[in-house]
Amino acid sequence: MSSEVSTECLVIGAGPAGLQASYLLKRAGRDHLVLESGAAAGTFFTRFPRHRQLISINKVYTGWDDPELNLRVDWNSLLSDDPELLFTGYTPRYFPQADDMVRYLGDFAVKNDLPVRYGTRVVSVSRPDDFVVRDQHGVTYRAKRIIAATGVSKPNVPEIQGVEHAELYYDVSVDPQNFVNQKVLIIGRGNSAFETADALVETASVIHVAGPGSLKLAWQTHFVGHLRAVNNNFLDTYQLKSQNAVLDGHIAGIRRDGDDYLVKVKFQRVNEVVKEIRYDRVILATGFRFDASIFAPECRPQLTINARFPDQTSAWESVNVPDLFFAGTITQARDFKKSTSGFIHGFRYGVRALHRIHEHRYHGVDWPSRAVAPEAVTDAIIERVNRTSALWQLFAFMADAVLFGPDGVRYVEEVPVAYLHEAVARGDFGDVEEYLTVTLEYGADHDKVNPFDITAGRTSQEDTSGLDGRYLHPVVRRFRGGELVDEHHLTENLENEWDSERVHKAPLREYLR
Numbered sequence: 001m002s003s004e005v006s007t008e009c010l011v012i013g014a015g016p017a018g019l020q021a022s023y024l025l026k027r028a029g030r031d032h033l034v035l036e037s038g039a040a041a042g043t044f045f046t047r048f049p050r051h052r053q054l055i056s057i058n059k060v061y062t063g064w065d066d067p068e069l070n071l072r073v074d075w076n077s078l079l080s081d082d083p084e085l086l087f088t089g090y091t092p093r094y095f096p097q098a099d100d101m102v103r104y105l106g107d108f109a110v111k112n113d114l115p116v117r118y119g120t121r122v123v124s125v126s127r128p129d130d131f132v133v134r135d136q137h138g139v140t141y142r143a144k145r146i147i148a149a150t151g152v153s154k155p156n157v158p159e160i161q162g163v164e165h166a167e168l169y170y171d172v173s174v175d176p177q178n179f180v181n182q183k184v185l186i187i188g189r190g191n192s193a194f195e196t197a198d199a200l201v202e203t204a205s206v207i208h209v210a211g212p213g214s215l216k217l218a219w220q221t222h223f224v225g226h227l228r229a230v231n232n233n234f235l236d237t238y239q240l241k242s243q244n245a246v247l248d249g250h251i252a253g254i255r256r257d258g259d260d261y262l263v264k265v266k267f268q269r270v271n272e273v274v275k276e277i278r279y280d281r282v283i284l285a286t287g288f289r290f291d292a293s294i295f296a297p298e299c300r301p302q303l304t305i306n307a308r309f310p311d312q313t314s315a316w317e318s319v320n321v322p323d324l325f326f327a328g329t330i331t332q333a334r335d336f337k338k339s340t341s342g343f344i345h346g347f348r349y350g351v352r353a354l355h356r357i358h359e360h361r362y363h364g365v366d367w368p369s370r371a372v373a374p375e376a377v378t379d380a381i382i383e384r385v386n387r388t389s390a391l392w393q394l395f396a397f398m399a400d401a402v403l404f405g406p407d408g409v410r411y412v413e414e415v416p417v418a419y420l421h422e423a424v425a426r427g428d429f430g431d432v433e434e435y436l437t438v439t440l441e442y443g444a445d446h447d448k449v450n451p452f453d454i455t456a457g458r459t460s461q462e463d464t465s466g467l468d469g470r471y472l473h474p475v476v477r478r479f480r481g482g483e484l485v486d487e488h489h490l491t492e493n494l495e496n497e498w499d500s501e502r503v504h505k506a507p508l509r510e511y512l513r
């Protein structure tokens with residue numbers, strides 16, 4: 001093998017994001033290479049989630065025959081032109097097994113003949129001029145730009161005194177028999193913590209799940225990284241007095257005491273009462289982080305959110321290293337705990353937008369758009385909000401745009417809202433006098449109300465003047481010179497269909513007049 005390889009774009013990581021990027025680069029005929037340290041595509045899913053069930057839904061039967069609509073409830077497929085390469089064809093399970101994801105990603109790479117070098121771990125990235133990347137064999141790769149799709153490969157270990165005593169979700173035993181009759185503390189508030197607790201309910205004598213702040217439930221906050229119902233059986237065992245508990249507080253210290261651990265918990269509910277509790281096992285399930293250690297100082301990306309993720313511009317470019325881009329779960333820094341960039345059903349659209357940004361910036365290819373007659377703008381918007389999976393999944397983060405310029409009206413799909421404003425201001429979309437953004441959004445305080453509490457009441461779905469922000473609904477905003485002029489919210493409804501002439505179309509047409 002030649003000791004130096006040159007390519008235009010180097011993609012690091014053959015997880016779902018790296019494969020999605022490579023698929024789009026290949027389809028556009030762009031020179032690129034993917035380097036993957038694992039022996040197969042989707043290496044992350046060969047190990048995680050530890051208890052092997054994905055929390056991304058796989059709804060095979062939708063009653064729809066529109067592939068775009070189906071992607072609203074298929075959270076695992078990558079975007080491609082091949083209907084055979086839909087994850088829904090790999091398993092009928094609503095919550096699929098991680099091994100099915102590994103199989104799917106492997107097929108995706110092979111069937112698209114993507115240029116992936118497996119067993120190739122990047123050990124250093126430097127930038128004398130171009131990027132120079134070296135792998136564990138000493139082979140170097142030279143590239144004009146990099147798409148780092150390396151995922152969150154490191155456990156996130158919070159600063160707790162004695163934290164070294166804790167076992168990590170990353171490699172703790174997943175055999176419940178290993179915890180028989182033991183008292184177990186799981187530190188963490190997310191799905192990994194509760195997935196682990198659920199798995200021990202039958203064998204451990206007592207399980208405590210601890211962490212600061214109020215526990216957030218995904219069905220209330222609409223953030224799929226908060227606790228999902230599929231992982232919350234444990235809450236029953238707590239509230240129905242079966243010895244287990246959720247502890248609301250900070251872990252102030254862990255120390256050994258013979259074969260046991262004494263853990264200092266600072267409870268948040270009552271004047272920070274501090275209690276030391278005895279456990280047989282302590283497990284840390286406090287998330288993951290991006291690994292920046294492979295980057296040499298001259299091209300080390302700045303980090304954000306407790307240094308867990310690379311800090312990124314609206315184009316997913318490093319804020320301090322030009323031509324270094326990010327794709328996949330690490331782009332969640334851009335919509336942290338709000339929208340879905342941390343998950344396949346979010347970042348797959350992010351990668352497509354990133355590709356269009358590269359096509360424009362590096363190859364002068366304009367963002368795809370279509371001309372719309374001024375009187376047809378309402379119908380164009382209505383058609384999209386009733387079909388789009390991208391604006392549905394990346395709510396409030398991804399938009400369509402309607403651009404009004406001297407040569408007429410153009411409709412542009414799937415542009416990140418923040419990037420759109422900057423790109424219009426830069427003139428990337430040509431001469432634009434005024435533009436509209438079209439997004440799907442939850443309203444203010446959507447996460448404050450218990451959706452199952454009927455006393456909370458709601459606005460009638462027929463009411464064109466009112467809006468119940470708790471529900472996902474289309475929002476159209478008008479901008480001139482980058483400044484928000486006004487906005488229009490389409491009344492939400494149970495069916496998530498905005499095609500009523502009286503309730504949806506006429507008010508929108510009136511707003512656009």
Ligand SMILES: Cc1cc2nc3c(=O)[nH]c(=O)nc-3n(C[C@H](O)[C@H](O)[C@H](O)COP(=O)(O)OP(=O)(O)OC[C@H]3O[C@@H](n4cnc5c(N)ncnc54)[C@H](O)[C@@H]3O)c2cc1C
Pocket residue numbers: 012013014015016017018035036037038041042043044045048049050053054055056075120121122123149150151152153192288294327328329330342343344345
């Ligand atoms: C515990 C857990 C469970 C999750 N469950 C789900 C879920 O059910 N559904 C969902 O949609 N999302 C889930 N996610 C979120 C997220 O989608 C996944 O993390 C997904 O794997 C992200 O894809 P990615 O391509 O960004 O990164 P990864 O899938 O992590 O891919 C990165 C790839 O880069 C490779 N790599 C890393 N460093 C190097 C290097 N130096 N050199 C070469 N190769 C390298 C890795 O081997 C890996 O194959 C979960 C996340 C976690 C932490």
